[in-house]
Amino acid sequence: MxxxxxxxxxxxxxxxxxxxxxxxxxxxxxxxxxxxxxxxxxxxxxxxxxxxxxxxxxxxKMPQDNFDKTVWINNISERHKMIDDLLKSNYLIGKNFGEIREVFGEPKELDSDKNIIIYELIGQTALDFKITTLKLHIKDSIVQKFTYDTVIE
Structure with a gap:
């Protein structure tokens, strides 16, 4: 330096x-x-x-790629490039819990009282990490909407 x-x-x-x-x-x-x-x-x-x-x-600057389910599942090191596209698209809406688990794995937290599934997605830039907490709001095991919070560490 x-x-x-x-x-x-x-x-x-x-x-x-x-x-x-x-x-x-x-x-x-x-x-x-x-x-x-x-x-x-x-x-x-x-x-x-x-x-x-x-x-x-x-x-x-965060590198960006379009969300691709196959790349997401098979190439963990490339996930950070697809987070923004995933959050901007409606890919998650209408998916059932099984489909979500197939793509994202086990959730960080499962709040069955509020019907919320929480995942933590980690993106990176050249110097820091961008941690996105993704909250999937489900009804009848189907994602109705999602929210997210991003923190740069």
């Missing part, structure tokens, strides 16, 4: 010097050295900000 910070600072310093050199070639800045330093510093800071924002976007 420390090495990445030094590399980033090194890149920013190079950008500042390139900006200073390029702007120094313009006749406007030949007599205005203070302006040259300020503008080249601003270019370095702007470059750093753009780099930091784009890096944070790509690190925290």
């Amino acid at each position: 420390l090495l990445r910070i030094f590399i980033l600072l090194f890149i920013i310093i190079i950008i500042v010097f390139i900006a200073k050199w390029g702007l120094g070639k313009l006749s406007f800045f030949k007599s205005r050295k203070k302006h040259l330093y300020v503008i080249s510093g601003l270019i370095g800071v702007l470059s750093f900000t753009i780099y930091a924002l784009s890096l944070s976007y790509f690190i925290t």
